[in-house]
Amino acid sequence: MKTLQDSFILKNGVKIPCVGFGTWQTPDGETAVMAVSEAIKTGYRHIDTAACYGNEVGVGQGIKASGIEREKLFVTSKVWNTERGYEKTIAAFEKTLSDLGLDYLDLYLIHWPASSSQYDNWEEINVETWRAMTELYKAGRIKAIGVSNFLPHHLEALMKTEVPPMVNQIEFHPGQMQTETIQYCRENDILVEAWSPLGTGRMLNNETLKSIVDKYEKSVAQLCIRWCLQNNILPLPKSVTPARIKENTAVFDFAITEKDMDTINAMAYCGGSGLHPDQVDF
Numbered sequence: 220m221k222t223l224q225d226s227f228i229l230k231n232g233v234k235i236p237c238v239g240f241g242t243w244q245t246p247d248g249e250t251a252v253m254a255v256s257e258a259i260k261t262g263y264r265h266i267d268t269a270a271c272y273g274n275e276v277g278v279g280q281g282i283k284a285s286g287i288e289r290e291k292l293f294v295t296s297k298v299w300n301t302e303r304g305y306e307k308t309i310a311a312f313e314k315t316l317s318d319l320g321l322d323y324l325d326l327y328l329i330h331w332p333a334s335s336s337q338y339d340n341w342e343e344i345n346v347e348t349w350r351a352m353t354e355l356y357k358a359g360r361i362k363a364i365g366v367s368n369f370l371p372h373h374l375e376a377l378m379k380t381e382v383p384p385m386v387n388q389i390e391f392h393p394g395q396m397q398t399e400t401i402q403y404c405r406e407n408d409i410l411v412e413a414w415s416p417l418g419t420g421r422m423l424n425n426e427t428l429k430s431i432v433d434k435y436e437k438s439v440a441q442l443c444i445r446w447c448l449q450n451n452i453l454p455l456p457k458s459v460t461p462a463r464i465k466e467n468t469a470v471f472d473f474a475i476t477e478k479d480m481d482t483i484n485a486m487a488y489c490g491g492s493g494l495h496p497d498q499v500d501f
């Protein structure tokens with residue numbers, strides 16, 4: 220990867236720009252409009268949102284305000300947990316498109332798996348949600364489909380369906396490796412995307428990262444983003460601050476040494492959100 224516009228290629232051949240612009244916790248309205256249009260002007264070609272972020276209207280307006288041609292942009296959204304199942308997922312997708320002001324999505328994800336802590340028939344619910352995603356995909360309304368926060372045991376049933384997931388977006392940053400899930404995704408040709416690649420900001424004062432970063436003349440944020448890319452994981456850094464939006468793109472003019480990669484990869488658990496897909500109560 221040499222620029223923001225270089226891509227990973229999904230198993231169906233769809234190209235996905237290698238750094239996405241995250242919008243979790245970006246307020247709707249003028250902040251979302253400003254952040255998204257600023258990101259696109261800075262060179263991001265991949266915007267990640269979700270119905271539950273409550274900012275799809277602002278994100279869509281930001282896309283329009285940037286003036287970019289739709290086909291030059293990769294847009295992801297996600298179906299929220301209250302909308303699981305076939306019919307509700309189809310309706311949620313239509314609402315997302317209408318809120319964004321778009322007529323197709325590049326990528327649509329199931330935001331969280333239904334899990335055994337909440338449902339006896341959790342697997343059946345996930346398969347029903349997936350049936351809707353598959354139908355929308357086959358109808359050409361979405362270019363690629365995937366999941367988010369799925370562990371291997373959640374993925375298994377979907378891997379046996381007609382169109383298995385192409386992407387799994389998980390919490391991933393130094394101190395939060397999710398090794399088993401990543402291994403499973405690699406074996407099944409599922410691209411892993413990193414939400415909170417900076418640990419929602421919690422990793423920026425980490426002493427290990429601070430001790431490594433100086434020789435690169437980069438910030439810890441840039442180190443975290445570059446580290447994702449060198450692990451073949453697609454980072455989705457979020458910012459509403461123009462200088463940081465730009466800073467987070469300057470990750471192609473340095474390479475982390477193998478030794479430093481090993482040190483970061485071996486960091487003990489830290490800075491995580493603590494949200495476990497089988498235990499969350501939302």
Ligand code: A2P
Nearest residue numbers: 415416417418419420440456457458459460463
């Ligand atoms: P803000 O949006 O106010 O600029 P993550 O991508 O892991 O979710 O982290 C997002 C958090 O990190 C936000 O609080 C964001 O702040 C902050 N952030 C993003 N980029 C940088 C940066 N380059 N330097 C410092 N903080 C950053």
